[in-house]
Amino acid sequence: MQQSKGLREYFSDFETNLAYYFSEKLNRLLAKPRWIYISLSHQCTYNCQMCGVVNILKDYQISTPEVKKIFDEISEWDWDFTVVITGGEPFLRRDIFEIFKYAKEKAIGIEVVSNGALIDPPMAEKIIRSGIDNIAVSLDGAKEGTHDLIREKGAFRKAVQAIKNLSEAKKKNGFGPQLSVWTTIMKENIGELFDIIGLSRSLGVECLVYHPVIVAQEDMQNTSPHARFWPGTKDVETLIEQIRMISDYQKKNGFIAFLHDPFLWVKHFRGELTRGEWKCNPFVFINIGPDGEVRSCGASFGNTKNMSLGECLDTKEASQARKMMRECLKPCLQTCWANPDADSLSGIVDGLIQRVRNSRADKGDKKRILSAALAKLAFYEEMSKECQT
Numbered sequence: 001m002q003q004s005k006g007l008r009e010y011f012s013d014f015e016t017n018l019a020y021y022f023s024e025k026l027n028r029l030l031a032k033p034r035w036i037y038i039s040l041s042h043q044c045t046y047n048c049q050m051c052g053v054v055n056i057l058k059d060y061q062i063s064t065p066e067v068k069k070i071f072d073e074i075s076e077w078d079w080d081f082t083v084v085i086t087g088g089e090p091f092l093r094r095d096i097f098e099i100f101k102y103a104k105e106k107a108i109g110i111e112v113v114s115n116g117a118l119i120d121p122p123m124a125e126k127i128i129r130s131g132i133d134n135i136a137v138s139l140d141g142a143k144e145g146t147h148d149l150i151r152e153k154g155a156f157r158k159a160v161q162a163i164k165n166l167s168e169a170k171k172k173n174g175f176g177p178q179l180s181v182w183t184t185i186m187k188e189n190i191g192e193l194f195d196i197i198g199l200s201r202s203l204g205v206e207c208l209v210y211h212p213v214i215v216a217q218e219d220m221q222n223t224s225p226h227a228r229f230w231p232g233t234k235d236v237e238t239l240i241e242q243i244r245m246i247s248d249y250q251k252k253n254g255f256i257a258f259l260h261d262p263f264l265w266v267k268h269f270r271g272e273l274t275r276g277e278w279k280c281n282p283f284v285f286i287n288i289g290p291d292g293e294v295r296s297c298g299a300s301f302g303n304t305k306n307m308s309l310g311e312c313l314d315t316k317e318a319s320q321a322r323k324m325m326r327e328c329l330k331p332c333l334q335t336c337w338a339n340p341d342a343d344s345l346s347g348i349v350d351g352l353i354q355r356v357r358n359s360r361a362d363k364g365d366k367k368r369i370l371s372a373a374l375a376k377l378a379f380y381e382e383m384s385k386e387c388q389t
Contacts (some may be wrong), residue, residue, distance in 0.1 A: 006363050007369050011019055013341070014352045014373055016080060016180065023283040024381045026387050027323055030283075032079040032170035035336055037086055037287040040096075044088040045117040046152045053088065058109060060290040064095045066304060068102050070288065073309050075106035079196045082109045082133070087145055088290075092116040097126055104131035111136065115155065116162030123167035128176035135207070139162050146188055150229075160203060166202025181205050185239070185265060186213040186229035193242040197256070198247055210246075212265055212333050231269045254275035259338055268333045278331040279343065282322035285336045286313070296321050299330070325368040349377065 019031035042053050050056065068269040074081065083384065090096055103110045111134040119127065127135055133263075139159050141147035147156035147242040163179065170176035183199045192200070200208050213229045222367065227231070229237060230278055243262045250256040260278060267273040286296055293300035298321050302312025312318065342348065352373055356366050 006118075006359055007356065007365055010274060010352060010355045010359070011369050011372060012080070013045065013346065015376060017339070017342040017348045017351075018376060018380055020281050020283055020339050021345055021348060022383065023328060024281055024322075025327065026384060027319060028387070031079060032077050033085060033284060033286045033313075034081055034339060035285045036070075036081055037084045037285070038062065038070070039086050039088065039287065039334070040067070040090055040093050040099075040291050041247045041290045042088040043092050044115070046089075046115060046155060048115075048151045056278040057290050062288070062290050062304075064065055064098060066292060067099055070304055070309055071078050071103055071108055075108055082111055084341075085110060085112045089115055089117065092121065093133065098132055100130040100132055109133045111177075113138065114162070115151070116159035116300075119162035119165055119167070121165050124162070124169040124372040125173075127166060128173050130177075131134065131362075132177045134178040134180055134207075135166060136182045137166075138184070139163075139196060140184050140186070141189045142192040142199050142209070144190055147329075150186070151190060163200075163205060163220060170204070171358055178207055179205050180207040180209060182209050182211070184213050185231075187231045187235050190231055190235050190238050190242060193205065193239075194245040194249070197246065201255065206255075210256070210266035212267075212268055214332065214334065227273065236266055236269050239269065260333075260340065268331070273331050273333065275329055275331060278333060278338070280325050280328065280331070281339045281342060284339045297325050349373075 005078075017032070022028070023030040039053075039062075042057050043061070044053070050333060071083075074083075085096075085099070091114055093099070100110060110132040113133055114137045116137040137159055139147065140154075141156065142219060144156040147159065148154065163181070163356055166176075166179055170179065181196070183189070183193065189196075197208060240263075243265065246256060247262060264278055267277065280297070282296060286294055288294055288304060288309075289300075292305040293305060294302045294309065299317065299320050301315045301317035302309075304312065334347050338387045341351065353370070356369055359366065361369075370388075
């Protein structure tokens with residue numbers, strides 16, 4: 001089927017969203033993960049108060065051969081996915097650039113999340129030239145005192161300097177990964193959320209992502225209003241004001257990556273968010289821990305030390321974990337799980353029709369892509385009937 005590049009992309013998105021939609025509807029493995037998080041280890045330069053990950057799986061570290069084995073497998077997937085390298089602090093690993101190099105050789109997209117503590121000018125130069133797609137530095141305050149209160153004294157200056165080092169190295173080389181800032185929304189920094197935009201832009205950041213604090217790493221659905229960093233009633237009122245300013249800025253300038261209506265943060269912190277407004281797609285995200293265990297939300301369902309990733313995804317335990325997520329009534333609002341474009345079958349179909357209609361492709365190409373889409377939809381509908389009999 002010969003189409004313009006635009007139409008091929010539209011059809012690819014359509015196929016992907018159909019696969020996620022029917023995977024969830026039928027609880028069958030018809031789609032691969034969109035996001036593959038790999039926590040190399042939970043060792044970190046800090047012990048941030050809102051995190052606690054350093055207290056989990058302390059003595060484990062996934063080895064370089066194990067990571068390469070995972071890359072070997074997923075590089076063969078005919079699927080659009082991204083690997084996110086996390087920790088702990090990923091740059092504590094001496095082999096981190098070997099991992100990046102291998103991913104590049106396998107044409108695997110890599111994003112990295114760091115606290116910036118170790119990114120001095122030589123390290124920044126290596127990161128910029130490594131071939132990764134995105135480097136995100138955590139910045140949880142527009143003021144030094146706020147960020148350091150949450151993390152550790154001196155953490156703000158190190159994070160800011162890390163971003164400067166990355167920006168300067170990227171300008172020097174004329175290429176490099178997208179530079180991002182990730183900000184966790186919590187009681188202590190709500191009044192500074194908008195100001196983080198100006199700070200980030202002044203440092204050369206290209207994208208800003210906000211996400212709400214969670215109470216405990218092991219319990220994503222815990223939304224206790226009594227938790228240390230959980231916003232109270234007055235804090236939420238401040239959040240509403242901040243969201244209005246952030247949204248106005250985003251409409252005019254972009255820069256902030258919203259996966260959903262930011263006012264859902266308000267409902268989330270008030271405990272009013274419903275599954276009808278936000279839901280996780282259990283096939284979108286997986287996390288591979290430093291112990292090699294593969295998890296989504298809840299218990300693990302396989303280990304990459306002795307199983308392929310594909311085998312882990314197809315276990316009985318994996319199906320049970322996805323069923324639990326499908327039935328979850330308390331959304332965590334963590335952006336890793338979501339794929340709103342696949343939530344509604346009518347939305348998927350209408351979205352394709354609208355994009356094709358607005359395309360400048362000729363009528364013949366449009367007709368062919370819509371015919372192919374209709375055939376793909378019929379395939380899944382037939383599969384649904386078979387599952388019901």
